[in-house]
Amino acid sequence: MKQINIPYRDYIGDYGSVVVRMHNKNKWGEDNQIKILLSGLQDDVAERYDIYKSIFNSEDIVGALGGGYDDDCKKALQSMYIGDSARVGEIKQHIRDIQEEDWKDLCPYCGINCFSGYDHYLPKGEFPEYSILAINLIHCCSTCNTKKLEYWKDDLDRGIVNPYLDDLSDVEYLLCGVNCNNGIPVVEFSLESTGNDVFDSLLIKHFARFDLLARYKDRSNSEISTIRDDIESYSGTLDLESLRTVLQDRYQREVLRFGRSFWKCALRKALYLSDDYLRMLVRTEA
Known part of the structure; x- marks a missing residue:
C-alpha cells in the first residue's frame, strides 16, 4: 500500500470557521x-487537536484517547461533519486535490474501487x-467504509x-499465484511476512477486515482481460520470452x-513469471 499525501491545514481554523458560519x-x-x-468547546478541542498532531507525528496514533x-x-x-458546511466541503476537496493523480479517485484502503466518501x-x-x-x-470507497465501520484497533x-x-x-x-486450467488463468492471492511482526499483524487484520484477498481474486478476471487487450498489438x-519482457516492463511501470x-x-508479476500463461498467450495470438 502506498502512502498518500497528508492534508496539512490550520485545523483549529477549520473548526472555528465551521462554528462561525x-x-x-x-x-x-x-x-x-x-x-x-x-464555541465553548473550542479551547478544549484545540488541545485535543494538539494531542492528535503529536501522536500522529510520532506515528503512535494507537495512543489516542x-x-x-x-x-x-x-x-x-x-x-x-454531518451539517451542510462549505468549510467541511473545502476540507474534503483539499484531501483529494493534494493526492497524486493515480490516487485522487482510488480508495487507499483497498486499491480497487473509486472513492465515494470519507472514513x-x-x-x-x-x-x-x-x-x-x-x-x-x-x-475511500463505500465498500471499505461499510466494512470498517467503527473498527480501527484491537486493544493496543x-x-x-x-x-x-x-x-x-x-x-x-502481497503475492499472487497463477495456474492455467483449460486455457483459463486462475489466480490466488496470499500475504507474506514483511519481516516486521508489527506490520505483519497490522496487514493480516487489515486484509481480513476488508476481505481483500477474495476481492482481489474477484477482480482479477477483468484485469487479466485488460492486460490481454493491452498486448493485442503484438499479436x-x-x-x-519477448512477451515476458513486454509484460515485465508494464509491471515495473505500475x-x-x-x-x-x-x-x-x-x-x-505472477503473469509474466508464469510460463504456462505466456505459452497460452503465444498459442492464442499466433
Missing part, C-alpha cells in the same frame, strides 16, 4: 444552542472531537492501515505508480 438562531428564532456549545464528553457535546461535535480513521462515535479534522479523514494494536502514516510501497508482502509477433504490493502489480 452556523446560524445564530434556530428555526424557532431561539439562540442556536449547538453553536453556543461548540477519546471520551469525556456528555451526549449533548458528542452530538454537537458530530453534527459539524473517520478514529471513529467519530468514539472521537467526536475529530469529526472534521483533516488528518483523521480518509477518502492497530487493525487498519493508516494511508497517511504507513508506507509499505517498497515492501513485497503473432512475439515469442514467449510499481513506480502504485507500489510493489498493489494488487494489480502482484497479478502482473
